[in-house]
Structure formats: structure tokens, C-alpha cells
Amino acid sequence: QSALTQPASVSGSPGQSITISCTGTSSDVGSYNLVSWYQHHPGKAPKLMIYEVTKRPSGVSIRFSGSKSGNTASLTISGLQAEDEADYYCCSFAGSNIHYVFGSGTKVTVL
Amino acid sequence: EVQLVESGGGLVQPGGSLRLSCAASGFIFNSYKFHWVRQAPGKGLEWVSYIDFSGAEIYYADSVKGRFTISRDSAKNSLYLQMNSLRAEDTAVYFCARESANYYDFDYWGQGTLVTVSS
Numbered sequence: 348q349s350a351l352t353q354p355a356s357v358s359g360s361p362g363q364s365i366t367i368s369c370t371g372t373s374s375d376v377g378s379y380n381l382v383s384w385y386q387h388h389p390g391k392a393p394k395l396m397i398y399e400v401t402k403r404p405s406g407v408s409i410r411f412s413g414s415k416s417g418n419t420a421s422l423t424i425s426g427l428q429a430e431d432e433a434d435y436y437c438c439s440f441a442g443s444n445i446h447y448v449f450g451s452g453t454k455v456t457v458l
Numbered sequence: 459e460v461q462l463v464e465s466g467g468g469l470v471q472p473g474g475s476l477r478l479s480c481a482a483s484g485f486i487f488n489s490y491k492f493h494w495v496r497q498a499p500g501k502g503l504e505w506v507s508y509i510d511f512s513g514a515e516i517y518y519a520d521s522v523k524g525r526f527t528i529s530r531d532s533a534k535n536s537l538y539l540q541m542n543s544l545r546a547e548d549t550a551v552y553f554c555a556r557e558s559a560n561y562y563d564f565d566y567w568g569q570g571t572l573v574t575v576s577s
Contacts (some may be wrong), residue, residue, distance in 0.1 A: 350502055383563035385503075391569060392462070393503070393553065398563040436503050440562045446517050447505035455502075 351437055351450035358456040359427045366402060367453045369420040369437030370425065375448050377418040381440035384422045387452075388433045396435075397422060424455070432457045460484040460566045462554050467571030474544050474575070480510040480537040480554030480568055487535040488512075493564060494528060494539050496550035506552070507539065512538075522548075544575045 352370040369376065369384075370446040376382055395404050397413035400420060410425045420439070420451040424431055437450035467477040475507035480492070494506040507528040508517045516528055527540040537554050551570040 350504075379562075381562040385564070387503075388562075392567040393555075394567075395558070395563060395565050398558065398560055398565075402560075404558075404565065438503070438505075438563070439541075446508060446519070449503040449505060454500040 349448075351436075351439060351448055353437060353450040353453045355451070356454045358457065358458055359424075360375040360458045361427055361429065363427050364423060364425045365427060365455065367422045367435055367437075369422070369439075369450045371398070371418050371420075371439055371448065373418060375418075375439040375445070376415065376420050376430075378442070379440045380415065382413070382415060382420040384429075384437045385436045385438065386433045387436060393436070427457055429457050431455060435449075460556070462566055464552060464554055464568040464571035467552065467573045469574045469576065470544055471577050472545060472557065472575055473539070475542045476544065476573060478539040478541065478552055478554075478571060478573070480557070481540075482493075482535045482537065484555035485556075488532050488561075491561075492528075493536045493555045493557060494537075495553045495555055495564070495567075496548075497553070497570070498547070498550040501550075503553075504550075504554065508557075509537070541573070544573075546575050549573060549575045 385393040387393040400415045461483045463481045509528045525543045529538045553570045555564035556566040
């Protein structure tokens with residue numbers, strides 16, 4: 348099972364909006380509304396930012412939003428802030444054989 | 459406060475074994491399912507293994523099937539990963555992660571423990 352495809356890096360200036368794509372297949376992203384997104388500052392514990400494609404856990408800023416179309420899910424960060432600089436990973440449930448597949452990861456840089 | 463703290467990582471020779479532990483606190487351990495996820499140096503996250511509430515349902519990634527064993531001990535509020543026949547490609551930071559009450563996502567993670575397989 349190949350990793351979901353994400354851009355290696357995305358950058359933006361403070362206050363701008365950026366979108367990170369996550370492309371899978373009809374066997375994972377396309378089949379299940381079970382895509383989640385994680386923020387990871389290296390050396391720290393990853394943090395759940397979005398679950399079930401669009402839902403935001405309690406405590407996560409409303410600046411983070413998720414969507415999905417076909418085999419591609421997306422994470423949008425609005426009003427970019429310095430603290431958003433981190434690695435971001437998508438993850439999709441992929442059925443009872445593969446179980447879970449993660450994205451390749453995207454490094455977000457705030458210029 | 460929910461806490462997951464991994465331990466047991468280290469340097470091991472190819473073919474060797476290591477047992478990782480994940481100590482959980484701040485919530486009712488028996489009410490949650492758990493996973494192990496790893497990150498090789500410079501690489502992305504990779505799902506490794508899953509265990510349900512009681513240990514009755516267990517799954518592994520193909521890359522570790524037959525070599526790794528996941529388990530849990532409710533008396534110690536701990537999750538384990540027994541890793542045998544280790545290979546260089548198992549070198550990674552290993553994270554334990556709690557599956558959320560919504561299922562199919564991971565709402566809390568530990569900071570990870572580094573496993574290095576090298577001669």
C-alpha cells in the first residue's frame with residue numbers, strides 16, 4: 348500500500364490561507380469519509396487537527412478546515428500564523444486488509 | 459490530563475529483539491483502542507499495529523506481520539510492542555496513539571521512542 352500523496356512543502360505569509368492536498372485512491376480516501384489530519388512539530392507528539400474529513404476536535408482553531416472531493420482530501424489553514432509552522436500528515440482508513448494509510452507529509456513554512 | 463509515554467527504544471543489532479512500552483494515564487485505559495505508528499528518519503508516518511479494548515482483535519501492517527506482537531495490560535495501564543527479527547528498515551521513532559471515541563482517528567499520541575537497528 349503506497350502512502351497518500353501530499354506536496355512536500357507549502358508556504359505562505361502570515362494572515363494568508365494555504366491548502367494542503369492529500370491524494371489517495373478509490374480504495375482509501377475515495378471509499379471512506381474517514382480522513383484525518385495531524386500536525387507534527389518534530390520531537391513532539393503529533394496532534395489531531397481534523398477527523399472524518401471535516402470535523403474539528405475541541406480546542407483546535409477554527410482556522411483549520413478539511414474537505415474532500417473524490418480521491419483527494421484537503422486541509423486549509425486560514426489566517427496563517429507562525430505557530431502553524433510544522434509538518435502535516437493526512438491519514439485515511441483503508442479497509443480491513445490495509446487498515447490505515449498515512450500521507451507522505453507536508454512541511455508548512457510561514458514566511 | 460491524557461498522557462502517553464513510550465519507552466524501551468534503543469540500539470539493537472539486525473535480527474535482535476526489543477520490547478516497547480507505552481504508559482497511559484489521565485483516562486480510563488480499558489475504554490480505548492490503541493495503535494503503534496512509526497516514522498523512519500526523514501520519512502512520513504507509517505501505521506504499524508492495532509489492538510482493541512481487550513486484545514481480542516489485533517491487526518498488523520504487512521511490513522511487520524509475523525515479527526511484531528502488540529499487547530496491552532489493563533492492570534498496568536500499558537500498551538506494548540514486542541519486536542523480533544528486527545531489520546535496518548525498522549529503524550524509526552515509534553509512537554503509541556489512542557484511537558478516539560469517534561473511531562478511525564488518533565486523538566492522543568506519545569512523543570515517541572527511537573529504535574535504531576544497526577550493526
